[in-house]
Amino acid sequence: MTRFVAALNLSGPIGVAGHDIGGAIAQHLLAHDRLDVSRLALVNSVLYDSWPAPHVAHFRNSDTADGVLAARRQAVTRALAGSATEPLIAEYVHPWTTRRVRHSWTALAGAADNRYTLDLVPALQRSTTPKLLIWGEDDPHETVEYAHRFASEIPHATLIRIPNAEHIPTENAPDRIGSALAHFFTA
Known part of the structure; x- marks a missing residue:
């Protein structure tokens, strides 16, 4: 997102x-x-x-690169709803292919507190x-x-x-x- x-x-x-x-x-x-x-x-x-939104717990438990990417893809597809085309989903998910971005998100999810x-x-x-x-x-x-x-x-x-x-x-x-x-x- x-x-x-x-x-x-x-x-x-x-x-x-x-x-x-x-x-x-x-x-x-x-x-x-x-x-x-x-x-x-x-x-x-x-x-x-x-x-944290309920789906953030998924990111807390996604400790592998594939797990984080799969969770991001699912979240992005759901969030884009009717606008979700494969190229647009790929554009949103692409930053998460880097280790730094994945690590940043899992750290943020781990520290989430309302x-x-x-x-x-x-x-x-x-x-x-x-x-x-x-x-x-x-x-x-x-x-x-x-x-x-x-x-x-x-x-x-x-x-x-x-x-x-x-x-x-x-x-x-x-x-x-x-x-x-x-x-x-x-x-």
């Missing part, structure tokens, strides 16, 4: 966007005043106690920074219920649901997501 954190306008207040674990990092940047974050966008992000995101909640509830959540409605890991909870409990948060999209909605509705992000960051 893609995990990204993107920062926009590095010369002043910064708009930050993140997906999956990158979204958790983006929340940390805002909650701990690591940057002057002017806007925060989260796309199917880790929220509350959604991390306290890191749960501890952010009080600071996020105090934040007046505008927040946009863009969510694939069919994500089995970072479910849309987490996004609804966030939008109802965290001030200045707006949720855009993407129908017929799973964990990587940028593959299912890239134009809609790109337009929503561009509008949010330029408003």
